[in-house]
Amino acid sequence: MKKILKHVDSNMNNLVSELQTLIRQPSISAKNEGLEKCAQLVKKTLQKAGIRSQILRLGKNIPPLVYGELRSKKNPKKTLLFYNHYDVQPVEPLDLWESPPFSAKVKGNKVFGRGSADDKGELITRIKAVESYLKIKGDVPCNIKFVIEGEEEVGSPHIEKYLKKFKKKFLCQGIIWEFGHVDSKNRPIVGLGMKGLLFVELISKESIRDAHSSLAVLIKNPAWRLIEAVKSLRDSNGRILIKDWYKEVRPLTKTDLKIIKAEPFDDAAFKKEFGIKSFVGHKKGFEAKKALVSGATCNVAGFVSGYVEKGVKTVLPAKALVKIDFRLVPDMDPTQQAQRLKKHLKKKGFGDLKVKIHHGVAAARISSSNPFVSQVKNAADESYGQSILNVSNAGTGPMHSFVKILGAPCISIGSTYMFSRIHSPNEFARIDLLKKATKCICLIMDKFGKN
Amino acid sequence: MKKILKHVDSNMNNLVSELQTLIRQPSISAKNEGLEKCAQLVKKTLQKAGIRSQILRLGKNIPPLVYGELRSKKNPKKTLLFYNHYDVQPVEPLDLWESPPFSAKVKGNKVFGRGSADDKGELITRIKAVESYLKIKGDVPCNIKFVIEGEEEVGSPHIEKYLKKFKKKFLCQGIIWEFGHVDSKNRPIVGLGMKGLLFVELISKESIRDAHSSLAVLIKNPAWRLIEAVKSLRDSNGRILIKDWYKEVRPLTKTDLKIIKAEPFDDAAFKKEFGIKSFVGHKKGFEAKKALVSGATCNVAGFVSGYVEKGVKTVLPAKALVKIDFRLVPDMDPTQQAQRLKKHLKKKGFGDLKVKIHHGVAAARISSSNPFVSQVKNAADESYGQSILNVSNAGTGPMHSFVKILGAPCISIGSTYMFSRIHSPNEFARIDLLKKATKCICLIMDKFGKN
Numbered sequence: 001m002k003k004i005l006k007h008v009d010s011n012m013n014n015l016v017s018e019l020q021t022l023i024r025q026p027s028i029s030a031k032n033e034g035l036e037k038c039a040q041l042v043k044k045t046l047q048k049a050g051i052r053s054q055i056l057r058l059g060k061n062i063p064p065l066v067y068g069e070l071r072s073k074k075n076p077k078k079t080l081l082f083y084n085h086y087d088v089q090p091v092e093p094l095d096l097w098e099s100p101p102f103s104a105k106v107k108g109n110k111v112f113g114r115g116s117a118d119d120k121g122e123l124i125t126r127i128k129a130v131e132s133y134l135k136i137k138g139d140v141p142c143n144i145k146f147v148i149e150g151e152e153e154v155g156s157p158h159i160e161k162y163l164k165k166f167k168k169k170f171l172c173q174g175i176i177w178e179f180g181h182v183d184s185k186n187r188p189i190v191g192l193g194m195k196g197l198l199f200v201e202l203i204s205k206e207s208i209r210d211a212h213s214s215l216a217v218l219i220k221n222p223a224w225r226l227i228e229a230v231k232s233l234r235d236s237n238g239r240i241l242i243k244d245w246y247k248e249v250r251p252l253t254k255t256d257l258k259i260i261k262a263e264p265f266d267d268a269a270f271k272k273e274f275g276i277k278s279f280v281g282h283k284k285g286f287e288a289k290k291a292l293v294s295g296a297t298c299n300v301a302g303f304v305s306g307y308v309e310k311g312v313k314t315v316l317p318a319k320a321l322v323k324i325d326f327r328l329v330p331d332m333d334p335t336q337q338a339q340r341l342k343k344h345l346k347k348k349g350f351g352d353l354k355v356k357i358h359h360g361v362a363a364a365r366i367s368s369s370n371p372f373v374s375q376v377k378n379a380a381d382e383s384y385g386q387s388i389l390n391v392s393n394a395g396t397g398p399m400h401s402f403v404k405i406l407g408a409p410c411i412s413i414g415s416t417y418m419f420s421r422i423h424s425p426n427e428f429a430r431i432d433l434l435k436k437a438t439k440c441i442c443l444i445m446d447k448f449g450k451n
Numbered sequence: 452m453k454k455i456l457k458h459v460d461s462n463m464n465n466l467v468s469e470l471q472t473l474i475r476q477p478s479i480s481a482k483n484e485g486l487e488k489c490a491q492l493v494k495k496t497l498q499k500a501g502i503r504s505q506i507l508r509l510g511k512n513i514p515p516l517v518y519g520e521l522r523s524k525k526n527p528k529k530t531l532l533f534y535n536h537y538d539v540q541p542v543e544p545l546d547l548w549e550s551p552p553f554s555a556k557v558k559g560n561k562v563f564g565r566g567s568a569d570d571k572g573e574l575i576t577r578i579k580a581v582e583s584y585l586k587i588k589g590d591v592p593c594n595i596k597f598v599i600e601g602e603e604e605v606g607s608p609h610i611e612k613y614l615k616k617f618k619k620k621f622l623c624q625g626i627i628w629e630f631g632h633v634d635s636k637n638r639p640i641v642g643l644g645m646k647g648l649l650f651v652e653l654i655s656k657e658s659i660r661d662a663h664s665s666l667a668v669l670i671k672n673p674a675w676r677l678i679e680a681v682k683s684l685r686d687s688n689g690r691i692l693i694k695d696w697y698k699e700v701r702p703l704t705k706t707d708l709k710i711i712k713a714e715p716f717d718d719a720a721f722k723k724e725f726g727i728k729s730f731v732g733h734k735k736g737f738e739a740k741k742a743l744v745s746g747a748t749c750n751v752a753g754f755v756s757g758y759v760e761k762g763v764k765t766v767l768p769a770k771a772l773v774k775i776d777f778r779l780v781p782d783m784d785p786t787q788q789a790q791r792l793k794k795h796l797k798k799k800g801f802g803d804l805k806v807k808i809h810h811g812v813a814a815a816r817i818s819s820s821n822p823f824v825s826q827v828k829n830a831a832d833e834s835y836g837q838s839i840l841n842v843s844n845a846g847t848g849p850m851h852s853f854v855k856i857l858g859a860p861c862i863s864i865g866s867t868y869m870f871s872r873i874h875s876p877n878e879f880a881r882i883d884l885l886k887k888a889t890k891c892i893c894l895i896m897d898k899f900g901k902n
Contacts, residue, residue, distance in 0.1 A: 030762045090764065154763050195665065199763050208726030212874075213776050214646065214845035216750035217689070217742035218721070218730040223751035224685070231682045234675070238668070270669070275659030279669040291668035299667035300674035301766050302757035307774060312606060312650050312809050314776050314847075315752050323758060325664050325765045358763050395665035396765070423663050423766060 001446060007132040008438045015128045015438065016111060016431060018045060022086075022120040023104035023113040029087035029154045035063040038086045042066045042123070042148055049131035051146065058161055063087070065162050067169065068146030070130060072139060075449050079143040081172035083402060083410075084123040085152030088115035089423045096425035110428040118422035121429035122179045122414045122437070123148065129441035141449025145172055152178065155199060155359040156398040163405040172408050174372050174448055176441070177399060180414025182433050183388065184269055188380045188440065191412035192373065193365030193392030194399040196328030198337050199301075199358040202226060202345075204320045210306075213314040222320040223305035229350040230322055233341075234298045237281035240326070242344040245296070245337065250330040252294055255368050256391045263388055265289045273419055292394040297327040327396065334360025364399035364410065365392050372409040375451060379443035380413055383436050387413075413440060452897060458583040459889045466579045466889065467562060467882060469496060471555035473537075473571040474564040480538035480605045486514040489537045493517045493574070493599055500582035502597065509612055514538065516613050518620065519597030521581060523590060526900050530594035532623035534853060534861075535574040536603035539566035540874045547876035561879040569873035572880035573630050573865045573888070574599065580892035592900025596623055603629065606810055607849040614856040623859050625823045625899055627892070628850060631865025633884050634715070634839065639831050639891070642863035643824065644816030644843030645850040647779030649788050650752075650809040653677060653796075655771045661757075664765040673771040674756035680801040681773055684792075685749045688732040691777075693795040696747070696788065701781040703745055703842065706819045710840045716740045743845045748778040778847065785811025815850035816843050817860040822902060827862045830894035834887050838864075864891060 022045065027038035039055055046053035046068040056065045066086065072078075091101040091114050099105040101114040111121070126146070133140050147170060149159055163170060181189045204222035211219055234240050252260070267284060271277065279288055305320030307313035326341075328334060338357050345353055366373075368389070380387035393412060403410050415437030421427045473496065478489035490506055497504035497519040507516045517537065523529075542552040542565050550556040552565040562572070577597070584591050598621060600610055614621060633639045655673035662670055685691050703711070718736060722728065730739055756771030758764035777792075779785060789808050796804055817824070819842070831838035844863065854861050866888030872878045 030760075030764065090758075090760070092758075092760075197765065199765065206727060211725060212846065213748075213750045213752055214778060214847070215725075216731070216748040216776075216778070217746035217845065218734065218739055219725055219727055220729075220731050221751055223754050224687075227678050227682050227751070227754075228687055230678055236675075236679055274662060274666075274670055276657060276670055278671075280667070280671055283669065288669055295668035297664075297667040299664045299765075299767055300672055300678065300757065301664055301764060302759040302768070303674050303678075303771070304755050304759035306751065306753035308753040308755035308772065312774075312776075313752060314648065314650070314750075316750055317753070320754070321759065323763075325667075325763075327665060327667070393665070394668060395663060421660070423764075424661050 004132050004136045004442050005439050007136050008128065008435060008442065011128065011132065012431065012435055015124055015434060016106060019111055019116065019120060019124045019429070020104035020106070022124065023115050024102055026102050027087045027115070027150065028090055029063065029151050030090050035087060035150045039064045039066050039150055042086045045127060046146060049127045050134045051127070051130060051144070056162065056166060058158055058165065062158050063150030065150065066146070066148040070140055070144040072141060072143050072449070074139055075142050078449060079145055079172040080445060080448050081145040081147060081170060081175045082126045083175055084126065084146070084148045084178045085119045085150065086123070086148050087150045087153050088118070089153050093425065098426055109431050111431065112426060112428045114427055116427055116429040117416045117420040118427065119152065119178050121434060122416065125415050125434055125437040126441050129438045129445065133442060133445060141445050145170060152397065155197065155361060157359055159398045160401040160405070163401055167405060170406055172406060175402050175406065175408050175410035176444065177410055177412030178397065179416050180412045181416050181418045183264065183418055184266065186384060188384050188387045188413055189390045190377050190380055190387050191390045191393045192368060194363060194397045195392060195394060196332060196334060196361045196363035196400065197396035198326040198328060198334045198360045200324050200338070200341065201356040201358060202229060202322050202324065203354040203356070205318065207316070207318045210318050211316040213316045216316050219316055221316055223317055225350070226305070226320045226322050229345060229348070229353055230300065230324070232348045238297065240296060240298050242340050244340055248331045248333065252391070259368060259389045259391050260289050260293055261286060263289055263390060293391045294329050296329050296332070299325050301325050328363050330363045330365050332363065334362055361396055361398055362400040364403050366403065366409045370409045371451065372411060375447040376411045376413055376444055379440050379447055382443050383440035455583050455587045455893050456890050458587050459579070459886060459893065462579065462583060463882065463886055466575055466885060467557060470562055470567065470572060470575045470880070471557070473575065474555035474566050475553055477553050478538050478566070478601065479541050480514060480602050481541050486538060486601045490515045490517050490601060493537045496578060497597060500578045501585045502578070502581060502595070507613065507617060509609055509616065513609050514601030516601065517597070517599040521591055521595040523592060523594050523900070525590050526593050529900060530596055530623040531896060531899050532596040532598060532621060532626045532859070533577045534626055535577065535597070535599045535629045536570045536601065537574070537599050538601045538604050539569070540604050544876060549877055560882050562882065563877060563879045565878055567878055567880040568867045568871040569878065570603065570629050572885060573867065576866050576885055576888040577892050580889045580896065584893060584896060592896050596621060610849045611852040611856070614852055618856055621857055623857060626853050626857065626859050626861035627895065628861055628863030630867050631863045632867050632869045634869055637835060639835050639838045639864055640841045641828050641831050641838050642841045642844050643819060644781070645814060645848045646843060646845060647783060647785060647812045647814035647851065648847040649777040649779055649785045649811045651775050651789070651792065652807040652809060653680060653773045653775065654805040654807070656769060658767070658769045661769045662767040664767045667767050670767055672767055674768055676801065677756070677771040677773050680796060680799065680804055681751065683799045689748065691747060691749050693791050695791055699782045699784065704819070707842045710819060710842050711740050711744055712737060714740055714839055714841060744842045745780050747780050747783070750776050752776050779814050781814045781816045783814065785813055812847055812849055813851040815854045815861065817854065817862070821860045823860045823862060823899070826898040826902060827864055827895055830891050830898055831864055833894050834891035
């Protein structure tokens, strides 16, 4: 094992250079930009590492999935699956980037660029861990599978179909999730769950054209109507006012609450990082941690109407649009929640608004008593010195589909520094953490293979 | 009088040709384009008509004002002032113009071009009315003054300063406003007022950067905060909820109500034009007309926050911005209303929002019993066959500054066909209305001079 970890150490320049190559290939799923090219690049990267790789497809207009497989000679009965994605978030606002988002600039301990952390940085640690094992041992301690999709940043609309269609190919006994955060004290988070998401768009249209605002005495303002509709969804402490919204919420277990209590959380550092003075609803300490793990939200992700450039324009807009994302927790059902939202709007007099459901993903949360948990936790402790158990990530991914379809436990562990500005300008990955994560994956493979 | 009106008739080719010359000189105040040249051209046009003219200035970077004066030999004690502007709106979108915006193409009864109606068309009728009087009588029935500014289309930021500095020069007993609309049945509107305007921008900032929306359990959303703040300003029927907002509202007089009742208004045609089914607060007929004349509004002119492009982005925005225009009615004071708005926001817990006051203009409304009203109304009836009294235009202009500083009543009457596409591509003036307006101005001078 030592030799393998040493190989990781001596191979970091190569890891960074391959990460740069991946970053330099834009792959913005929201704009369908560069996806095919990036999938081919990822396939090549897997093959170069000694992993058999192929492009899987569902249909012509659906971004392909890159599949990788490596059988263990010694232990062909156990399979570990790595889930990652090759697509990235849009880069706007462009003017806030200090170096171009796809230039992959390295500065000291950091690799900058869109996708550097989320998720190309995570992907490369896994590929390189497998490569190091192969280089030193000529074998891997368990079968390895890679499932690398291209639509994670737009809500993985087809991952469930991929999982269903290629279920046999993907079967495994453990899944390592696409990312894992590392806190400000270099402790990785061993995550046992993900929240769900319901992303919707509401559109209000009144007049057939923009009008002079002097006519606001008579013509209804669609921005006003959206403001009223959106305001009816949530109180100012963040509690969602839609009927039965919280009905199916699975309560936290005693062990869950213990894990939450044990989790470190630096209120002050968090606030400083974002330049804020207080949290929503004046939450503190344990309450703040509990909210991150199990809080449902109704977030305005975007709102636009009328004239928003510099200066004055007395216009009465014809149209207004809002994008809202609801974070869901176990066991809310996205389809049912969408229906509740529509019912609420109708009841409150906003039945005329156009409601577009972009997508819904259910939350997932595995039991803390599953043996896979201690394997991953021990590997993380060895590689990073210490690690933190977390009942559920505050974010969303299609973890529910993996757990449900493949019937295997899923844990997130990775290299992403928690303030690495994912989804924001100047996203970066820390090279020291990329190294630790790569070693951690080697150790997980080892422990998982032995048990 | 007949001879004068006949001179107007026979002189229309000349009027149209001078209007074309004015249109061909671009003068876009929003872009500071051609203003100085246009001011010189207007000065020359006045002088050619026999009106003494000079360029007045406030400072180096402020567009000049063109002043014109003609003393009456017979009646030097009464003065009528024409307020106009030589600047025009920008021409974008250029591709929608059927002929170039400054080509001043004449087609049948129409003169096309930016400024053809607003306001060069109105200006030329007034100059030509004075010229006809002079040509036939060798005198005018009262002193005539012209105040022609170059910043009306950007909100007349310096007109009050001009009025104060040149108050003595501008003193008069009656003011004719820069425009007047003519409805689809060729009835000119004799307007006795204009609403005021308070244009503000509210900015909410929470985090110092956009964050992943999973953090919405803890970080406040600035769009949410603006939605809550804006929602607190107005109920869903349009009534403004800011304390004392309506305190100084001058009630409509019995005569005002009679005038409103007599005003024609086609609910169905209005709704069809804008493709709407009902008015704000389910107003109908008289209530709708009353709202146009005397309704205060709180209109969302623009709102932007977060991701508003196509598709999905789970972002928690760092900033949100709303632009609001409040139409004011007599005797609301814009400065006081701005203070009330700020106080309201503070009281409701939104004291942290940045409030930017773009500008404030008070409303003006002269008494319908003022003798100037019947002089203008009678002149309009004679020239157009019939006319419509209107207590106040729904829009805003600096009428209050004129009335307050010069201490004279002000009425709007003119030649602008209500569908003449002012501020839009393919703006035009109707030659038949230019003729009627010119005659109307001759008749106003006559009646005003006699009384």
